């Protein structure tokens with residue numbers, strides 16, 4: 001039995017008779033093949049990527065597994081429709097904090113139509129894409145048992161200036177991340193989620209090293225998803241901090257050219273996250289140093 005995913009933070013969503021992705025209870029995510037060539041383009045990417053022997057395994061792990069296509073009952077009631085069958089990245093996650101970050105100052109490919117380029121260019125200019133090289137496309141931050149998730153309306157954060165984007169990236173890894181924008185984040189999980197040899201920063205650096213070399217694909221409008229479990233982190237367990245790349249409706253062949261647009265955006269995101277780890281100015285001090293240390297010890301001891 002397919003159902004609407006619990007933790008989708010951006011993109012077209014199922015529900016209220018609309019077309020959107022569905023999940024099953026065995027860990028698969030069914031994304032409807034979108035119209036206007038988006039669906040066929042994304043399928044072409046997954047088909048090419050999954051059979052490409054030049055992709056190293058340590059890079060492949062940053063992409064959802066691909067299980068082909070399947071006709072399933074679409075969420076909008078339009079009957080059996082083709083869907084991409086992907087790994088459900090939230091399978092077995094409990095209360096995941098998630099950020100969908102659209103990478104690149106340019107979200108359109110040169111192959112796109114003039115109208116589409118115009119639409120994207122406008123949005124890139126109006127949001128943080130152009131000034132920062134990425135924009136927050138959607139997020140949910142788990143607050144606590146009483147308050148549940150903080151999942152603000154998407155347009156409310158897509159055009160924020162750099163310091164407020166950094167504030168949200170701090171809130172993502174704070175024990176006191178409440179919907180109230182005035183609360184100063186404690187960043188108590190920064191070191192175990194962003195830092196460390198297996199943390200988000202080191203995963204992003206690994207991805208960046210590949211982008212410095214690879215000329216196979218150009219990724220326009222794709223996102224990096226950052227995910228982790230705050231409750232695990234609070235209880236001294238591994239926070240399951242992971243990055244994954246998603247949304248390949250606008251990926252094209254690289255034809256021997258570096259993907260400067262994606263690489264530039266990735267470098268910018270990396271700078272934001274590394275500054276959170278190295279410059280603690282934006283975090284409260286009471287909680288942080290003691291909590292960071294405590295969590296680091298738990299994590300390094302592998303008490304999962």
Ligand SMILES: Nc1ncnc2c1ncn2[C@@H]1O[C@H](COP(=O)(O)OP(=O)(O)OP(=O)(O)O)[C@@H](O)[C@H]1O
Nearest residue numbers: 008009010011012029064086087088089090100247
């Ligand atoms: N494999 C996956 N497993 C779990 N969740 C996913 C997966 N892929 C995407 N999502 C969720 O769905 C959201 C939208 O995904 P995606 O960007 O692929 O859809 P889209 O409809 O093409 O988006 P857009 O309208 O921005 O082009 C993501 O923000 C994420 O929350």
Ligand SMILES: O=P(O)(O)O[C@@H]1[C@H](O)[C@H](O)[C@@H](OP(=O)(O)O)[C@H](OP(=O)(O)O)[C@H]1O
Nearest residue numbers: 010011038102107135136137154158221249
């Ligand atoms: O490929 P398409 O069909 O052009 O899809 C749009 C594209 O992914 C935009 O980047 C996205 O904006 P954000 O992800 O930045 O919000 C927009 O969402 P929107 O319709 O909610 O604006 C989508 O509709």
